[in-house]
Amino acid sequence: MTDLLELTPFSPMYETVRRPLYTETTTSQALYLPVAPPTLGSAGAIIGRELYSGKAFIYCPFSAFGDGLPGGNMIVMGDTGRGKSAFAKTYAARQIRLGRQVVVLDTKEQKEREEGEWAALGRSLTGKSPVKFSPGGGPGASCINPMDPAIAGRRQVELVRTIVELGLGRTLDEFAGSALRIAIRRAHQRAGDLGRIAVLADVAAALRAPEESDATAKQRTRDELLGDGLEASYVLDRLCGSEEDATGDLTGMLDGPTSLGVDLNADMIVFDLTKVPSGGVAMTILVAVIAVFLEEVWLRPLCECGAEPSRHERVVVDAGSGAWELGPNRESGCRRYTQRKRILICEEAWHILGVPQLAALLEKFLKFARGYGLSFVGLVHHLSDIDDSPETQAALKMADTIVIYSQKKAEAEATVERLGLPSWTADHITRLRRGIALWVVGEVIYPAVQHLLVEAEQHLCFSSGSMTDFTSTQPDAA
Ligand SMILES: Nc1ncnc2c1ncn2[C@@H]1O[C@H](COP(=O)(O)OP(=O)(O)OP(=O)(O)O)[C@@H](O)[C@H]1O
Ligand SMILES: [Mg+2]
Numbered sequence: 192m193t194d195l196l197e198l199t200p201f202s203p204m205y206e207t208v209r210r211p212l213y214t215e216t217t218t219s220q221a222l223y224l225p226v227a228p229p230t231l232g233s234a235g236a237i238i239g240r241e242l243y244s245g246k247a248f249i250y251c252p253f254s255a256f257g258d259g260l261p262g263g264n265m266i267v268m269g270d271t272g273r274g275k276s277a278f279a280k281t282y283a284a285r286q287i288r289l290g291r292q293v294v295v296l297d298t299k300e301q302k303e304r305e306e307g308e309w310a311a312l313g314r315s316l317t318g319k320s321p322v323k324f325s326p327g328g329g330p331g332a333s334c335i336n337p338m339d340p341a342i343a344g345r346r347q348v349e350l351v352r353t354i355v356e357l358g359l360g361r362t363l364d365e366f367a368g369s370a371l372r373i374a375i376r377r378a379h380q381r382a383g384d385l386g387r388i389a390v391l392a393d394v395a396a397a398l399r400a401p402e403e404s405d406a407t408a409k410q411r412t413r414d415e416l417l418g419d420g421l422e423a424s425y426v427l428d429r430l431c432g433s434e435e436d437a438t439g440d441l442t443g444m445l446d447g448p449t450s451l452g453v454d455l456n457a458d459m460i461v462f463d464l465t466k467v468p469s470g471g472v473a474m475t476i477l478v479a480v481i482a483v484f485l486e487e488v489w490l491r492p493l494c495e496c497g498a499e500p501s502r503h504e505r506v507v508v509d510a511g512s513g514a515w516e517l518g519p520n521r522e523s524g525c526r527r528y529t530q531r532k533r534i535l536i537c538e539e540a541w542h543i544l545g546v547p548q549l550a551a552l553l554e555k556f557l558k559f560a561r562g563y564g565l566s567f568v569g570l571v572h573h574l575s576d577i578d579d580s581p582e583t584q585a586a587l588k589m590a591d592t593i594v595i596y597s598q599k600k601a602e603a604e605a606t607v608e609r610l611g612l613p614s615w616t617a618d619h620i621t622r623l624r625r626g627i628a629l630w631v632v633g634e635v636i637y638p639a640v641q642h643l644l645v646e647a648e649q650h651l652c653f654s655s656g657s658m659t660d661f662t663s664t665q666p667d668a669a
Pocket of ligand 1: 269270271272273274275276277278299572625626627641642643644649652653
């Protein structure tokens with residue numbers, strides 16, 4: 192051993208002098224960023240990695256909620272085929288593994304499969320087929336009744352008014368609004384007398400046959416009240432059609448009693464709207480009705496253990512004020528009430544954000560839904576799809592996370608300007624490759640987050656079947 196040490200190569204005189212490297216965990220992280228912890232914390236759904244640092248990128252609107260992230264809503268935008276839906280699908284599936292419930296409004300049909308893009312994912316997660324809406328109805332088609340007693344009074348009046356205004360293309364004045372409110376009340380009463388639930392056609396009939404007493408109560412004559420509501424009744428007739436005329440835009444979808452084969456406790460519920468003409472009034476109205484229906488029947492307090500709040504014990508946390516919180520549930524063994532979190536994903540969200548009345552409805556819905564732990568995810572191509580009304584601006588402001596996939600120059604510039612992002616991001620957005628996006632989470636910009644798909648997810652996200660030439664890419668082995 193001593194001999195060895197005496198060998199000249201080991202003598203300090205001949206050794207290259209290097210300063211010793213003292214490392215500690217944070218130092219090694221700084222030197223090799225991919226081992227550093229994800230910036231947004233490690234709780235949540237794995238998205239992929241940040242390209243510039245190699246760090247893992249994990250995001251959860253519920254875990255990150257607080258100082259850095261004031262709200263849980265997200266807008267995903269980008270040109271066609273850049274990976275918006277693939278991201279939303281895997282994000283939903285990964286969030287479900289964390290115990291969340293997801294509802295999807297699926298608007299894009301995969302022609303070769305004759306079903307919506309999300310059908311396969313929904314089936315693989317829950318074993319259930321989508322809840323389908325088809326103009327004209329038909330076997331297996333669903334119907335939601337905007338007059339359903341499950342929708343509370345004030346909300347119902349707002350909803351029916353929105354339907355009429357969307358059909359009319361403008362807002363109702365005070366007289367027409369008042370006639371509509373009266374007709375909704377009368378429709379419920381007259382249908383109740385016949386032992387059934389009111390539908391939209393009953394509102395149209397009540398608008399055409401006002402009661403003397405209702406007119407007097409409003410200091411109007413019966414004819415004046417009739418005049419106030421006549422136009423709205425025509426709109427409802429046109430939308431719902433009649434027994435002789437089945438051409439109404441909403442026929443078979445919103446004109447009858449609610450018939451939804453939907454398990455409200457399922458991890459994922461897919462509403463298939465792919466047969467509803469895109470950009471038409473029916474799609475817009477249907478989305479509005481589904482949102483309000485979900486608000487009334489789906490968004491109810493429920494613990495992650497599956498029990499209602501009433502099944503949890505009240506634990507007094509401050510004897511002085513008597514303040515209490517929901518504690519354990521002995522039946523399920525759950526230690527503390529934790530609200531089950533929900534995610535509502537809306538493909539082609541310009542159906543909502545592009546229409547001021549709907550944007551206003553959405554804004555109210557999101558404010559209300561926050562108390563139920565809901566995160567809204569809306570997918571759009573560009574902000575130019577979306578109108579610039581104050582209602583839309585207000586709804587856009589509700590999104591605290593914005594994910595931007597590649598866009599063309601003009602659209603990227605418009606996006607950057609409208610969102611108040613730094614000017615360098617416009618050029619950067621045009622260069623992003625498929626599956627890579629610029630994320631804005633609260634105030635912080637993550638310039639390039641690569642969304643990683645694992646092999647098992649790839650077939651559920653593959654949306655390019657119609658554009659892929661399988662015969663030339665996969666030659667027959669024979
Ligand atoms: N991160 C990714 N890694 C690998 N492939 C991806 C990734 N993201 C998307 N793809 C593939 O790219 C194709 C298009 O993706 P996707 O359907 O998500 O686009 P999109 O932005 O939703 O388009 P559109 O606006 O037309 O709906 C899909 O076939 C998908 O499998
Ligand atoms: Mg898509």
